[in-house]
Amino acid sequence: MQIANIIVDVPTMQTNSPYSYLVPKDLQSSLSKGMRVVVPFGKGNRKIEGFVVGIEPLTNQDPAKLKEISSIMDFEPVLDEELLDLSKWLADKTYAFRISCLLTMLPNVMKAKYAKAVKKNHPLTNQALNQKVSDNLMTLFDDKHFTEKELNQLILMQKKGDVEIEYVVKNEAKSKVELAIQNQINDFSGVRKHLKTNASAQHHLLDFLEKHPKEKLVQKKIIEKDGISPSAIKAFFNKGWINKTQVEKYRNPYNHKLVRDHPKRLTPEQEKAVLEIDQAIKKKKPETFLIEGVTGSGKTEIYLQNIQTALNDGRQALMLVPEIALTPQMVNRVKNRFGNQVAIIHSGLSNGERYDEWRRIRDGNAKVVVGARSAVFAPLQNIGIIILDEEHDTSYKQDENPRYHTRDVAIWRSKYHHCPVVLGSATPSLESRARAGKGVYHFIRLTKRVNQQQLPEVEIVDMTKEVAKSGDIFSEELLQAINEKLTKHEQVVLMLNRRGFSSFMMCRDCGYVLMCPNCDISLTMHLDSHTMKCHYCGFEEPIPNVCPKCHSHNIRYFGTGTEKVEQELAKILPQARILRMDVDTTKRKGAHERILNEFGEQKADILLGTQMIAKGLDFPNVTLVGVLNADTGLDLPDFRASERTFDLLTQVAGRAGRADKAGKVIIQTFNPEHYAIQLVKKQDYETFYKKEMKLRHLAGYAPYYFTVKLTVSSTKEQQAAGKSYEILKYLKTQLSHKTMILGPTPRPIARIKNRYYYQIIIKYKVDKKLSPALKQILQSSQQEARKGLRIAIDSEPVNFM
Numbered sequence: 001m002q003i004a005n006i007i008v009d010v011p012t013m014q015t016n017s018p019y020s021y022l023v024p025k026d027l028q029s030s031l032s033k034g035m036r037v038v039v040p041f042g043k044g045n046r047k048i049e050g051f052v053v054g055i056e057p058l059t060n061q062d063p064a065k066l067k068e069i070s071s072i073m074d075f076e077p078v079l080d081e082e083l084l085d086l087s088k089w090l091a092d093k094t095y096a097f098r099i100s101c102l103l104t105m106l107p108n109v110m111k112a113k114y115a116k117a118v119k120k121n122h123p124l125t126n127q128a129l130n131q132k133v134s135d136n137l138m139t140l141f142d143d144k145h146f147t148e149k150e151l152n153q154l155i156l157m158q159k160k161g162d163v164e165i166e167y168v169v170k171n172e173a174k175s176k177v178e179l180a181i182q183n184q185i186n187d188f189s190g191v192r193k194h195l196k197t198n199a200s201a202q203h204h205l206l207d208f209l210e211k212h213p214k215e216k217l218v219q220k221k222i223i224e225k226d227g228i229s230p231s232a233i234k235a236f237f238n239k240g241w242i243n244k245t246q247v248e249k250y251r252n253p254y255n256h257k258l259v260r261d262h263p264k265r266l267t268p269e270q271e272k273a274v275l276e277i278d279q280a281i282k283k284k285k286p287e288t289f290l291i292e293g294v295t296g297s298g299k300t301e302i303y304l305q306n307i308q309t310a311l312n313d314g315r316q317a318l319m320l321v322p323e324i325a326l327t328p329q330m331v332n333r334v335k336n337r338f339g340n341q342v343a344i345i346h347s348g349l350s351n352g353e354r355y356d357e358w359r360r361i362r363d364g365n366a367k368v369v370v371g372a373r374s375a376v377f378a379p380l381q382n383i384g385i386i387i388l389d390e391e392h393d394t395s396y397k398q399d400e401n402p403r404y405h406t407r408d409v410a411i412w413r414s415k416y417h418h419c420p421v422v423l424g425s426a427t428p429s430l431e432s433r434a435r436a437g438k439g440v441y442h443f444i445r446l447t448k449r450v451n452q453q454q455l456p457e458v459e460i461v462d463m464t465k466e467v468a469k470s471g472d473i474f475s476e477e478l479l480q481a482i483n484e485k486l487t488k489h490e491q492v493v494l495m496l497n498r499r500g501f502s503s504f505m506m507c508r509d510c511g512y513v514l515m516c517p518n519c520d521i522s523l524t525m526h527l528d529s530h531t532m533k534c535h536y537c538g539f540e541e542p543i544p545n546v547c548p549k550c551h552s553h554n555i556r557y558f559g560t561g562t563e564k565v566e567q568e569l570a571k572i573l574p575q576a577r578i579l580r581m582d583v584d585t586t587k588r589k590g591a592h593e594r595i596l597n598e599f600g601e602q603k604a605d606i607l608l609g610t611q612m613i614a615k616g617l618d619f620p621n622v623t624l625v626g627v628l629n630a631d632t633g634l635d636l637p638d639f640r641a642s643e644r645t646f647d648l649l650t651q652v653a654g655r656a657g658r659a660d661k662a663g664k665v666i667i668q669t670f671n672p673e674h675y676a677i678q679l680v681k682k683q684d685y686e687t688f689y690k691k692e693m694k695l696r697h698l699a700g701y702a703p704y705y706f707t708v709k710l711t712v713s714s715t716k717e718q719q720a721a722g723k724s725y726e727i728l729k730y731l732k733t734q735l736s737h738k739t740m741i742l743g744p745t746p747r748p749i750a751r752i753k754n755r756y757y758y759q760i761i762i763k764y765k766v767d768k769k770l771s772p773a774l775k776q777i778l779q780s781s782q783q784e785a786r787k788g789l790r791i792a793i794d795s796e797p798v799n800f801m
């Protein structure tokens with residue numbers, strides 16, 4: 001007899017270790033590690049999902065005490081040995097439940113849904129219900145099909161034994177199949193003699209089969225693309241020369257025409273980088289490289305050539321980019337180089353498309369994977385290189401359980417696959433740059449742009465003076481520069497920085513600010529829907545025209561949205577063709593691509609947008625970049641505020657002058673003397689790095705200290721505060737005296753969706769007691785979870801709001 005070790009879908013500390021279940025005889029041959037199963041759990045034997053993480057012979061356990069697996073959900077493993085291993089490490093490292101780690105690695109569609117099923121044991125006296133509930137067959141039912149009253153009746157009937165209600169796990173991932181044919185002929189010349197000489201369609205099919213004797217050929221495709229005649233297929237089938245079969249159909253989310261693209265001749269700096277990384281690929285060294293390369297220095301070309309090396313070696317490549325940089329431009333560059341071997345994973349795909357890409361990867365049909373954060377779990381079998389482009393980007397850190405950093409997972413996988421990791425950025429995170437400085441990472445610097453073009457000249461405009469003058473969004477300098485570019489038929493990118501910023505409503509008479517009733521945050525105005533919205537909970541109400549408090553009509557809307565800027569711009573420069581890119585204009589599928597294409601085809605003069613436009617865009621005709629408000633992120637209560645501002649401005653500045661024409665950047669700011677702004681002027685990352693490191697050292701922040709953020713939340717403020725003080729007391733007794741504990745304090749946004757949040761920040765260098773103490777806190781908070789108290793532990797947080 002065999003037992004299976006199963007991680008069940010019950011997120012508690014207890015279920016972090018596998019439970020043993022008996023493997024029923026008839027499942028023994030089909031069950032394997034990495035499959036999902038349905039098992040009975042708990043006293044009520046409720047049916048839940050679980051992952052098989054091990055199978056072993058029954059030795060010292062009493063089979064009478066073990067439950068049996070009910071059924072298998074997958075026909076083949078959904079997670080391989082590597083990912084099962086990784087989940088263990090991930091759970092430990094991020095203080096997450098193992099089940100959430102396992103679920104995180106699956107594409108969304110494969111995550112189970114629970115549904116109820118009902119059957120009647122004999123005819124029911126209630127006629128209506130008797131109709132709806134079928135006999136022995138279990139019918140999935142939707143609560144909507146039954147009235148409240150009927151549902152209650154069903155529950156009563158269940159107690160009496162008239163019906164049975166069960167939970168079943170429903171799986172919505174279905175693959176599409178297509179009709180295909182497969183050759184059965186061995187003796188082609190024999191068959192050829194058999195055919196009439198004038199049956200040209202049949203000869204054509206025969207020749208075609210001879211060229212593809214083993215493949216499954218999609219019928220529709222060979223008819224349309226290869227001119228195979230349907231009647232010839234029919235005739236061959238009747239003769240038994242071909243079999244009909246099915247193949248899984250992959251939906252191709254990017255069916256744009258491929259433009260073959262060839263490797264470029266490298267600059268000396270690029271060449272050196274490519275060689276060093278190639279060495280590591282060939283020698284199977286799990287080294288981490290950091291490429292610090294100025295904007296436009298050709299980092300992407302380096303990645304592409306290294307990927308080629310891995311492919312030549314018969315291995316695969318994983319390329320990670322921030323979601324926001326997953327622009328069609330970037331995707332097309334990879335697709336044009338490597339064609340259909342590329343799989344793309346991003347949030348714009350439908351569930352079906354995601355599932356298809358995932359299967360192509362798992363089946364070994366995709367050799368290069370490009371995707372955002374979650375793609376780091378792509379089920380590749382033989383990775384030769386992992387790349388993290390824009391490695392400083394905060395979207396690499398997951399903000400919910402498991403709170404992992406993509407970089408850490410990438411490095412873990414590189415050790416497993418014996419391959420290098422390449423981190424690239426014009427503005428590396430301080431953490432990575434510091435590691436490179438210490439020699440933990442291999443440091444590669446690219447100091448020049450590929451075309452020998454200078455970095456663009458940056459001008460800082462002091463808006464405190466401008467606003468006093470006119471109160472406008474645009475400074476004289478910026479308007480003049482835009483005008484100049486318009487006459488030269490060059491293009492302009494304008495960025496409105498929306499970080500930590502919203503257009504809120506304030507009464508000029510009494511100072512009242514319109515707030516969300518559920519969250520401690522002001523409502524944001526949306527012109528498209530004419531509503532004030534909460535960005536945290538989705539609350540929405542009409543834009544008021546009198547102050548709700550003092551009824552004054554003297555209302556002002558602070559902060560400028562992209563729509564407002566667009567309107568203003570159109571007034572000042574009526575001849576300019578403007579494209580706007582923000583969350584509102586890119587909501588629809590494909591909109592992002594359409595806007596960028598239009599801009600690329602020079603159907604517009606100005607691309608106006610939010611942060612979205614700061615990354616990865618490569619348009620040769622853009623010679624001016626304007627930043628309308630540089631500093632909205634500078635005052636946020638976050639020790640990385642300067643770093644993020646510097647990163648963002650450097651990135652967006654880098655969009656100018658990337659080809660043969662020189663670029664110019666104009667940054668409007670209220671803090672012209674701030675070092676982050678001053679150093680953007682020089683686009684001097686290294687000086688910024690040194691300065692910022694000094695400040696971090698003084699204040700005791702990363703990368704000098706590690707940080708853990710502990711958040712306690714509850715719908716009752718008292719409870720959240722009380723518990724956080726209790727935790728503080730406990731931590732003080734446990735941790736090293738060198739470890740610093742800050743707080744508890746209410747979080748900067750103290751209330752969201754009517755939950756109150758308190759946080760404790762722990763800063764430490766080495767503290768062996770920390771991890772056990774945190775796990776103890778999680779463990780002991782289980783009871784309180786039922787009372788609505790939640791505790792979240794975030795190691796190396798990037799979000800302090």
Ligand SMILES: Nc1ncnc2c1ncn2[C@@H]1O[C@H](COP(=O)(O)OP(=O)(O)OP(=O)(O)O)[C@@H](O)[C@H]1O
Nearest residue numbers: 264265266267295296297298299300301450616654
């Ligand atoms: N060796 C080369 N010869 C000619 N053109 C090149 C070469 N390498 C890169 N390019 C081109 O130079 C432009 C800039 O390169 P790329 O976008 O890779 O830079 P990057 O360092 O990734 O920039 P950023 O960080 O600003 O996004 C691209 O259009 C690219 O095709």
Ligand SMILES: [Zn+2]
Nearest residue numbers: 516519534537
């Ligand atoms: Zn809200």
Ligand SMILES: [Zn+2]
Nearest residue numbers: 507510547550
């Ligand atoms: Zn008022």
